[in-house]
Amino acid sequence: MPKVGARVRVPFGRQRLVGVVIAHAGSSDLPPEKLKAVLEVLDDEPVLDERVLELAEWASQYYHHPLGEVLSAALPKLAREGAASRATCERWFITPEGTTALADNALSRARRQREILERVAASDGIASDSLAEDTGDWRTPMRALVARGFVSSADVAHEPAAEVSAADLVRGPGPALSPEQAAAVAAIDAAHARFAPFLLYGITGSGKTEVYLHAVERVLRRGRRALVLVPEIGLTPQLVSRFRERFAVTVAVLHSALTDGERLAAWRQCVSGEARIVLGTRSAVFAPVADLGIIIVDEEHDASFKQHESGFRYSARDLAVLRAQRAQAPVVLGSATPALETLQNVASGKFTRLSLPRRAGQALPPRAALLDLREHAVRSGLATPAVEAIQRHLAAGSQVLVYINRRGYSPTLACTACGWIAPCRDCDARLTVHLGAARLRCHHCGADAPLPKDCPQCGYPVKHVGQGTERVEETLTKLFPDMPIVRLDRDVVRKRGDLEAVVDRITSGEARILVGTQMVTKGHDFPNVTLVVVLNADQGLFSTDFRAPERVAQSIIQVAGRAGRGSKPGDVLVQTEYPEHPLLVSLLNEGYDGFARTALAEREAAGWPPFAHVAVLRASAVELPPVIEFLRAARKLARPPSDLKLLGPAPASMARRAGRHHAQLLLESRDRAPLHRLLAEWLPRVEELKTPRDLRWSLDIDPLDLF
Ligand code: ADP
Numbered sequence: 001m002p003k004v005g006a007r008v009r010v011p012f013g014r015q016r017l018v019g020v021v022i023a024h025a026g027s028s029d030l031p032p033e034k035l036k037a038v039l040e041v042l043d044d045e046p047v048l049d050e051r052v053l054e055l056a057e058w059a060s061q062y063y064h065h066p067l068g069e070v071l072s073a074a075l076p077k078l079a080r081e082g083a084a085s086r087a088t089c090e091r092w093f094i095t096p097e098g099t100t101a102l103a104d105n106a107l108s109r110a111r112r113q114r115e116i117l118e119r120v121a122a123s124d125g126i127a128s129d130s131l132a133e134d135t136g137d138w139r140t141p142m143r144a145l146v147a148r149g150f151v152s153s154a155d156v157a158h159e160p161a162a163e164v165s166a167a168d169l170v171r172g173p174g175p176a177l178s179p180e181q182a183a184a185v186a187a188i189d190a191a192h193a194r195f196a197p198f199l200l201y202g203i204t205g206s207g208k209t210e211v212y213l214h215a216v217e218r219v220l221r222r223g224r225r226a227l228v229l230v231p232e233i234g235l236t237p238q239l240v241s242r243f244r245e246r247f248a249v250t251v252a253v254l255h256s257a258l259t260d261g262e263r264l265a266a267w268r269q270c271v272s273g274e275a276r277i278v279l280g281t282r283s284a285v286f287a288p289v290a291d292l293g294i295i296i297v298d299e300e301h302d303a304s305f306k307q308h309e310s311g312f313r314y315s316a317r318d319l320a321v322l323r324a325q326r327a328q329a330p331v332v333l334g335s336a337t338p339a340l341e342t343l344q345n346v347a348s349g350k351f352t353r354l355s356l357p358r359r360a361g362q363a364l365p366p367r368a369a370l371l372d373l374r375e376h377a378v379r380s381g382l383a384t385p386a387v388e389a390i391q392r393h394l395a396a397g398s399q400v401l402v403y404i405n406r407r408g409y410s411p412t413l414a415c416t417a418c419g420w421i422a423p424c425r426d427c428d429a430r431l432t433v434h435l436g437a438a439r440l441r442c443h444h445c446g447a448d449a450p451l452p453k454d455c456p457q458c459g460y461p462v463k464h465v466g467q468g469t470e471r472v473e474e475t476l477t478k479l480f481p482d483m484p485i486v487r488l489d490r491d492v493v494r495k496r497g498d499l500e501a502v503v504d505r506i507t508s509g510e511a512r513i514l515v516g517t518q519m520v521t522k523g524h525d526f527p528n529v530t531l532v533v534v535l536n537a538d539q540g541l542f543s544t545d546f547r548a549p550e551r552v553a554q555s556i557i558q559v560a561g562r563a564g565r566g567s568k569p570g571d572v573l574v575q576t577e578y579p580e581h582p583l584l585v586s587l588l589n590e591g592y593d594g595f596a597r598t599a600l601a602e603r604e605a606a607g608w609p610p611f612a613h614v615a616v617l618r619a620s621a622v623e624l625p626p627v628i629e630f631l632r633a634a635r636k637l638a639r640p641p642s643d644l645k646l647l648g649p650a651p652a653s654m655a656r657r658a659g660r661h662h663a664q665l666l667l668e669s670r671d672r673a674p675l676h677r678l679l680a681e682w683l684p685r686v687e688e689l690k691t692p693r694d695l696r697w698s699l700d701i702d703p704l705d706l707f
Pocket residue numbers: 175176177178181202203204205206207208209210211360361525
């Protein structure tokens with residue numbers, strides 16, 4: 001009988017699909033003739049252990065999402081299609097006939113066959129890979145040798161890397177820990193055999209990664225394994241190499257830019273247990289890691305831990321905490337700008353706070369100041385004092401980082417005469433000018449059109465209004481013609497290796513000015529950057545989304561943290577038209593802590609998360625009326641208890657996106673339980689509503705965006 005957690009191939013309608021055994025049942029309510037037999041058992045041993053299965057089941061209930069789709073998110077594509085869970089390699093062996101043939105010099109007229117047979121004879125089963133490496137075309141002669149019965153082949157299990165002895169575990173010990181770092185490591189280590197959630201709250205550059213490395217070392221010494229989750233763009237080659245350089249064990253890396261084959265290979269290293277450390281983005285929370293001794297979630301506030309676009313919408317951070325609970329292991333959420341939810345978990349005593357209030361080594365915290373845009377001359381988005389500061393820092397031999405959260409050349413293309421503005425045909429949004437590529441692009445649906453020189457409406461010339469990274473780069477090139485500039489945004493980083501190339505130009509010191517979007521805020525360590533200029537802090541200050549201020553504060557603090565990480569002190573200039581805005585004032589004067597206090601008080605007063613629990617039912621269709629109609633009908637089906645609020649339906653703030661109209665219904669409750677009880681009872685009835693063919697809907701629990 002296949003084991004629970006093993007994959008099996010089963011008939012499904014006219015198809016044959018891969019399924020996962022989730023339980024053994026002794027009987028069935030279905031008549032025997034309706035039951036079908038498993039066609040093939042794919043795994044002798046479970047590929048999803050009991051705890052991962054439990055996690056998936058829990059997630060399926062909590063997110064009200066089918067278990068099959070949850071499990072599907074837990075497996076790499078090739079594993080879902082039935083690829084073997086263990087890597088094998090083809091090896092070649094000489095037969096007794098082959099040995100005789102060699103001795104008799106029987107292959108004197110087939111030189112290639114003879115050479116290859118000699119190589120096979122000299123090895124104890126040679127792998128195809130080694131033959132391919134240095135033998136040129138070997139398949140053809142090998143076929144001949146097999147046909148003559150001189151060689152046979154077998155698929156042999158891939159040999160896992162040898163166990164590393166305790167003495168050889170650490171390749172290089174790293175710096176001596178500061179007292180705060182040592183205390184954090186000790187606290188985590190003391191919790192090694194039980195569930196204990198920690199917030200490692202350390203300012204940028206305070207040495208959080210060093211704490212992770214030491215905590216992981218203790219776990220490895222206990223013979224257990226570590227799972228480290230990082231944000232989408234936080235999984236930099238720098239981070240991976242810090243783990244690989246520190247430990248002489250197999251580190252499996254799982255992220256979205258891998259090819260299917262690479263992902264399968266990394267997953268196999270998890271299944272076989274060969275990987276002692278698993279480093280991955282969101283979906284790695286489901287990686288089959290046995291004997292888990294610690295889970296680390298780096299930059300835990302990062303939005304990429306929440307899958308919110310399609311399919312199974314889950315928070316990998318929240319699931320990581322749950323997984324640690326099941327595994328009876330500590331979980332460390334690290335950040336310089338923790339999510340307000342996490343800070344509230346500390347305040348309520350659920351999480352233990354570990355603080356790293358100082359920068360590691362010699363580095364000092366940066367000095368930050370607001371720059372009032374209304375008081376100074378502004379040229380292409382740069383105020384005069386900012387330009388002067390850039391000049392000073394460059395003259396002192398330092399590097400400068402200019403942050404603007406918008407890619408492209410300008411966010412608006414407008415007519416100089418009639419007031420026409422280039423709109424997206426399919427969205428309630430303007431098209432962004434990409435001057436280098438001479439295209440107009442929509443950042444919401446991907447629409448892409450040639451860039452016109454004249455107004456399509458009246459024929460007068462058009463102008464570019466506002467700035468994006470591309471324009472800021474152009475301005476800085478004009479201002480500082482001798483200074484090499486690099487740009488870092490999604491238009492520059494398109495394929496593998498691009499990010500590394502840009503990062504190299506900065507760390508090598510070749511580039512002096514770096515212009516970028518929030519891509520520059522994540523995890524990089526540029527020791528020679530001493531000035532950070534934030535161009536558009538105001539974006540998001542007045543958003544309707546209750547989380548927008550939190551995001552503004554996080555990105556300002558994160559990008560500011562890029563300044564002065566080496567021995568030279570850093571400066572941060574934040575340009576704004578609202579220097580009196582309470583958020584900016586508390587952030588600049590009291591840091592993220594001060595901001596978080598203010599923001600949490602506001603959330604509590606307004607009854608928003610973390611002081612309430614929210615779910616949103618989203619729907620979209622080509623026309624708006626059926627969307628509203630569907631949400632209204634859904635609302636009518638709900639029988640909410642008195643302390644649960646239903647708000648809407650309301651059109652989304654960008655109602656039309658990619659040719660579809662979006663609207664939503666919000667469910668809000670002070671306590672979690674009544675909300676989930678309502679959802680469990682209500683969703684099956686929503687599913688039965690008759691909807692037009694083009695209408696799509698989805699449920700998002702603990703949504704990150706309410707727009
Ligand atoms: P974070 O993850 O908090 O941004 P890192 O762990 O990357 O910080 O540390 C920032 C820099 O300081 C790194 O170059 C790291 O090697 C160095 N560092 C960390 N801890 C120490 C320490 N105790 N002594 C000296 N240097 C340290």
